[in-house]
Amino acid sequence: MNLVIDISEETEKTTVNLSGEIDAYTAPKLKEALLPLTKQNGLIVEINLEDVNYMDSTGLGIFISALKSAKENNSQMKLVNLQDRVFRLFKITGLDAIMDINAAIRGGSE
Amino acid sequence: MDEVMNLSAATYKDLLEHYIKTQDEKSLYEVEKVSKNFIKNSKTPEEIVNLHIQALSELYPNLKEDFQHSMNFLLEAMIAYGLAHQEYQQLREKQYELKTEIAVAASMQETLLGTTKPDIEGLDIGVVSVPAHQMNGDYHHFVKGKDNSLGIAIADVIGKGIPAALSMSMIKYSMDSYPEESMSPRAILKNLNRVVERNVDPSMFITMFYAQYIPSESLLHYSSAGHEPGFYYNAEKNTFTEIESKGLVLGVSPDTDYQQYKLKINKDDMVILLTDGVTECRDGERFIESEEVLDVIKQYAHLPAQEMVDQVYKHFERLQDFQLRDDFTLLILRKIV
Known part of the structure; x- marks a missing residue:
C-alpha cells in the first residue's frame, strides 16, 4: 500500500491531505513533505488523515518531530479527521494531550 | 585461478567444437557448468569473450578477417560490463562484511541487555x-x-x-x-x-x-x-x-x-x-x-x-x-x- 500526499496552500493555512498507509516505507516521504512546512514561521499546517487507514509507530515518530519543529519555528500543526485505529495510537502514547487533534471524521475540523 | 581458466578454456573449446558439429543439448548443459565455474572464480565477461575468440581461432584458423574484427569489437564492448561486474562483486563482499558485523552487534546487544x-x-x-x-x-x-x-x-x-x-x-x-x-x-x-x-x-x-x-x-x-x-x-x-x-x-x-x-x-x-x-x-x-x-x-x-x-x-x-x-x-x- 502506498501513501498519497496532496498539499494545498490557502491564505490562512496549508492543508496536507494524506491517503493510504503510513509505515516504515512511506514515513520518509511524509517527513520530507511535512518538515519544510512546519519550518515556516506562523504557518498553520492542517493534516487531514481521513483516508489514512493504517499508521504504525514510525508515523508517530514523524508527527513528533513535526511537532517539535513547529514549536521551534513558531508554526502550528493540527491533525484532523483521524480514523479510530489511528487515533488510538495517539491516545495510547499520550500524544493526544500535547497535540492539536480533532479526531471526528464527520463535522469538519472546527 | 589461471589453472581453472586453462582447464575451463580447454573444456570450453571442446564443448564449442562439439556443439557446432552436433548442436546437442548436452554441450549446452555442460557449458552451463563451465559458466558457473567462471562465476565462482570471478571471471569477468571480457575474459569469457576472449576465451571464445581464442577457441574460435584455434578451431577455425582461416576465419574471415571481418569476423575477427567484430569479435575484438565485442571484447571492447564487454570491458565496461566487466568493471560493473567487479564493482558488484566488491559490494557483495562488503555487504557480507556488514551483515557479519551486524550479527556481532546483535549478539553483543543481547548480552548487554540480557x-x-x-x-x-x-x-x-x-x-x-x-x-x-x-x-x-x-x-x-x-x-x-x-x-x-x-x-x-x-x-x-x-x-x-x-x-x-x-x-x-x-x-x-x-x-x-x-x-x-x-x-x-x-x-x-x-x-x-x-x-x-x-x-x-x-x-x-x-x-x-x-x-x-x-x-x-x-x-x-x-x-x-x-x-x-x-x-x-x-x-x-x-x-x-x-x-x-x-x-x-x-x-x-x-x-x-x-x-x-x-x-x-x-x-x-x-x-x-x-x-x-x-x-x-x-x-x-x-x-x-x-x-x-x-x-x-x-x-x-x-x-x-x-x-x-x-x-x-x-x-x-x-x-x-x-x-x-x-x-x-x-x-x-x-x-x-
Missing part, C-alpha cells in the same frame, strides 16, 4: 521476546529487590532498525545506575524521560511500562509512558480488563510527570504485558483486534506462564506465515499462592 527471569516466591513468570529483524527494538528487564519485590520494565523503541535498537542500551544503563528499591515506577519514568529527551533523535521515542510488585502486599504499582496497555486477568470473575494507565511516551517533552497506579493481585490472577508487535499482528490484510489476542491467551491459560507465552507466540507466528513485521514481546505474571 536479563534473567527471577525466582519470586508465589509468582509464575513467562516471557518471550523475538526480534523481527536482526536487532531487537523491544526490551524487557527484571530487577529483584532486596525486599523480594520485583521491578519489571517492558519497552518498545519507535524508529526501526539498528539506531533504535542501540538506544535501548542507553535505557538499560540509565536504569542500572538508579539506586535499587528506592525508585518508584513514576520516578523511574520521569528520570528516563529526561535521559531520552536529551539524547535521542527527535523522530525516535520510547514507550515503557514499569511495574513494581510487592509480594508482602500483593500489590502491583505501575506507571506507563505511552506504552501499549497490558491486561489484568481476574481469576475470581474470570475476566480480562485493560490495565488503565495514561502517560506520554519518553523523549517528547522534558518536564513530563507520570501518574502511578496500583492493582491488587489475588491468587491465580494474571498480569499480561506486551508490545505493539503483538497487537499489530496482521492476518493477511486484516488486523488483529485486541480481543483476539485475549482469546488466544485464554486458550492457553491452563498452562504454566512460560509455556503460555511460547504457545501464544507460536500462534501469531503461524498466523503471519512466520514473518514477523515487528518485534514481539509478551510477558505474563501469575500469582500462584
